[in-house]
Amino acid sequence: MISKDGSPNELLLLLLSKKGQYVSGEEISARFGVSRTAIWKQVNHLRQVGYEIDSLPRVGYCLKKSPDLLLPEEIMAQINLTFLGRRIYYYPTTGSTNEEAKKIAGEGALHGSLVIAEEQTGGKGRMGRVWISPPRVGIWMSIILRPGIQPYEAPRITMTGAVAAAKAIRERTGVTCHIKWPNDILVEGRKVAGILTEMSADMDGINYVVMGIGINVNNEDFPGELKEIATSLKLARGEAVDRLDILTGFLSRFEDCYNYLEAGEFKKILEEWRLLSCNLGRRVRVVGKNFAVEGIALDVDDDGALLVKSESGQVERILSGDVSLKA
Amino acid sequence: MISKDGSPNELLLLLLSKKGQYVSGEEISARFGVSRTAIWKQVNHLRQVGYEIDSLPRVGYCLKKSPDLLLPEEIMAQINLTFLGRRIYYYPTTGSTNEEAKKIAGEGALHGSLVIAEEQTGGKGRMGRVWISPPRVGIWMSIILRPGIQPYEAPRITMTGAVAAAKAIRERTGVTCHIKWPNDILVEGRKVAGILTEMSADMDGINYVVMGIGINVNNEDFPGELKEIATSLKLARGEAVDRLDILTGFLSRFEDCYNYLEAGEFKKILEEWRLLSCNLGRRVRVVGKNFAVEGIALDVDDDGALLVKSESGQVERILSGDVSLKA
Structure with missing residues (x-):
């Protein structure tokens, strides 16, 4: 149903825009220039994906319910x-x-x-x-x-x-x-x-x-x-x-x-x-590739670095690492 | 000759290490645990690549000349x-x-x-x-x-x-x-x-x-x-x-x-x-994605940025761009 290039299914978009309403086969046919049979096939395909679609002869199609999918x-x-x-x-x-x-x-x-x-x-x-x-x-x-x-x-x-x-x-x-x-x-x-x-x-x-x-x-x-x-x-x-x-x-x-x-x-x-943030102002321990720092998380700067004031009072600028919150 | 995983041809390495000398088929055979026929095939393959390899019956193989390749x-x-x-x-x-x-x-x-x-x-x-x-x-x-x-x-x-x-x-x-x-x-x-x-x-x-x-x-x-x-x-x-x-x-x-x-x-x-460098101390023009600066190239800094002193006396720190040298 979903094409490889990321372009959407136009019939589904139409039915979604009129959810709960009937859209006639004639209208769909005229809009997309496809036959009634082709529409029928596509509707059945949508049903297989999980869409509930009513169809009434001489009235048309009505999308009742969508499946739980992130389409x-x-x-x-x-x-x-x-x-x-x-x-x-x-x-x-x-x-x-x-x-x-x-x-x-x-x-x-x-x-x-x-x-x-x-x-x-x-x-x-x-x-x-x-x-x-x-x-x-x-x-x-x-x-x-x-x-x-x-x-x-x-x-x-x-x-x-x-x-x-x-x-x-x-x-x-x-x-x-x-x-x-x-x-x-x-x-x-x-x-x-x-x-x-x-x-x-x-x-x-x-x-x-x-x-x-x-x-x-x-x-x-x-x-x-x-x-x-x-x-x-x-x-x-x-x-x-x-x-x-x-x-x-x-x-x-x-x-x-x-x-x-x-x-x-x-x-x-x-x-x-x-x-x-749940870090700022709190005691944290940060473990990086080749360091570990414990102290108070003061702030983050414009480049996303975490500023931690360690025991010694020095402020460390941390670019990457794992933070754990201390009591 | 060159395997897909980047591992070298051992016979070629051996011949290269004794360039100009004869290596006996016996030695090669014993070293790599392969038949004389297999060696003959490999030597012919190396010749096709462009190697000049002499072979003397009962003496062995001698690599005379390499092709102009970056093997x-x-x-x-x-x-x-x-x-x-x-x-x-x-x-x-x-x-x-x-x-x-x-x-x-x-x-x-x-x-x-x-x-x-x-x-x-x-x-x-x-x-x-x-x-x-x-x-x-x-x-x-x-x-x-x-x-x-x-x-x-x-x-x-x-x-x-x-x-x-x-x-x-x-x-x-x-x-x-x-x-x-x-x-x-x-x-x-x-x-x-x-x-x-x-x-x-x-x-x-x-x-x-x-x-x-x-x-x-x-x-x-x-x-x-x-x-x-x-x-x-x-x-x-x-x-x-x-x-x-x-x-x-x-x-x-x-x-x-x-x-x-x-x-x-x-x-x-x-x-x-x-x-x-041919830039430093010279007049340059730098054109970037959305700027152009003309001035004297003063230096590069630790992060590789070019420091250019423009007409106005301001020093611009340039991270990327095209430099042309001025007279």
């Missing part, structure tokens, strides 16, 4: 975005949306393209960690961006994504969440979402950025050690959450925030980031 | 390197060695791996420009690095490569060349070599850097507009230059310089860069 047409029918999602690459299952996004970005995919999967078989977190991504319970998505910033400013993208995700979750579910530097969204100390930003750059600047985001929406449990450190919006709220609602909420917020970034108003994002 | 075994026979060239991927022809190197780096290729081609059909320069790379006249190579530096420090790799290239050219040919910021080696104002550094990074640092270098060694002319701006070592010196000699000279120098970089002694590279 591009559903996103398009719900929100109007300017640059985000001009192309949406949708996969029932894929290894990793970031890997897929890097591949198509290398081949020239447009700024704002989305890669969305219902399931990831090799979902990735930071530092080669696994991101558990079972079918149809979460949002596993990567955004391809071609920002007009320098490579050293790339952490701003992650911060922008984290602000958008935290705001969307709060607005759409009422669940209180916070940002843990550099890339996690926590609910009561447990990870509900994470961001993995990857970049391809050369001497003249950034070629592309792929910002992957995983949001645990309706997970009911987590394997092994993850039980202690991960959660989902469903577990936090006590009832199932509409994935499409979270997804469209995030996309709207991300586009708003990103526009500030591009307009040189990153300060606005940074202010919101500070308000949503 | 991994030839490199290994000439120099001992520590991390550079632990794997050498050799191609008679490829689209772009940088593209090939990025592909194999993404699949996990080792730090120090080399991609070498006799010809590039889609050789790349900065800003999507073409790098003319005809067969067997130049050095078209990419180096895969996994440096322990932060993304903002990546320009140091380009500077290290430029210093190594300029020094190798001077030492091996006597030709006086200079570095033009950020990535070119010039002889009498014309480009004889260029570097294209590309990087893949995430929030925890650099994943890999691919440093591509093109050196025009024995080109005899250049198409169209390039006539005015490009040259080769052969044109500069008035006689053909041994490509393998330039390549091994560069690799030795690059490994030395890179070791300084990794040891935190980039200052040493920077000092050499300054001495070899």
Whole structure:
């Protein structure tokens, strides 16, 4: 149903725009220049995907109910975005949306393209960690961006994504969440979402950025050690959450925030980031590739670095590492 | 002859190590545990590649002369390197060695791996420009690095490569060349070599850097507009230059310089860069994506940025752009 080049199914878009109403076969036929038989085939195909579509002889077709899928047409029918999602690459299952996004970005995919999967078989977190991504319970998505910033400013993208995700979750579910530097969204100390930003750059600047985001929406449990450190919006709220609602909420917020970034108003994002952070002013321990620092997290700077005041009173500027919160 | 995984031909290595001497079929047979017939086949294969190999009944094989090719075994026979060239991927022809190197780096290729081609059909320069790379006249190579530096420090790799290239050219040919910021080696104002550094990074640092270098060694002319701006070592010196000699000279120098970089002694590279530069202290015009600056090039800083003092007396810090030298 979804073509390989990310272009949408026009019939589905039409039926979605008139959800609950009957659209006559004649109208569809005239609009797309296809035969009644071709429409019938397409309708049956949509039914197989999970759409409930009524058909009445001499009246037409009526879309009654959508399946619980993050289909591009559903996103398009719900929100109007300017640059985000001009192309949406949708996969029932894929290894990793970031890997897929890097591949198509290398081949020239447009700024704002989305890669969305219902399931990831090799979902990735930071530092080669696994991101558990079972079918149809979460949002596993990567955004391809071609920002007009320098490579050293790339952490701003992650911060922008984290602000958008935290705001969307709060607005759409009422669940209180916070940002843990550099890339996690926590609910009561447990990870509900994470961001993995990857970049391809050369001497003249950034070629592309792929910002992957995983949001645990309706997970009911987590394997092994993850039980202690991960959660989902469903577990936090006590009832199932509409994935499409979270997804469209995030996309709207991300586009708003990103526009500030591009307009040189990153300060606005940074202010919101500070308000949503659970690190600042608290005692933290940060472990990096070849260091460990304990102290008070004072602030983040314009380049996304965490400023930690250690025992000795010295302020360390930390570009990457794992933070744990201390009592 | 060259296996896909970059491992060398052992028979060729043996013959090269005893160039001009006869090695008996018995010795070869015992050493590699293969039959006389298998050796005969391999020798014939080497002859087809262009090796002159004498064979005397009951005496053995003697390698008399190598073809003019940048084969991994030839490199290994000439120099001992520590991390550079632990794997050498050799191609008679490829689209772009940088593209090939990025592909194999993404699949996990080792730090120090080399991609070498006799010809590039889609050789790349900065800003999507073409790098003319005809067969067997130049050095078209990419180096895969996994440096322990932060993304903002990546320009140091380009500077290290430029210093190594300029020094190798001077030492091996006597030709006086200079570095033009950020990535070119010039002889009498014309480009004889260029570097294209590309990087893949995430929030925890650099994943890999691919440093591509093109050196025009024995080109005899250049198409169209390039006539005015490009040259080769052969044109500069008035006689053909041994490509393998330039390549091994560069690799030795690059490994030395890179070791300084990794040891935190980039200052040493920077000092050499300054001495070899043709920009510093001169009037330049720099054109970037959305700016143009004219003034005196004062210096480069630790992050590889060019510092230009403009008319107004203000010092601009330039991260990327095209420099032209003014009278």
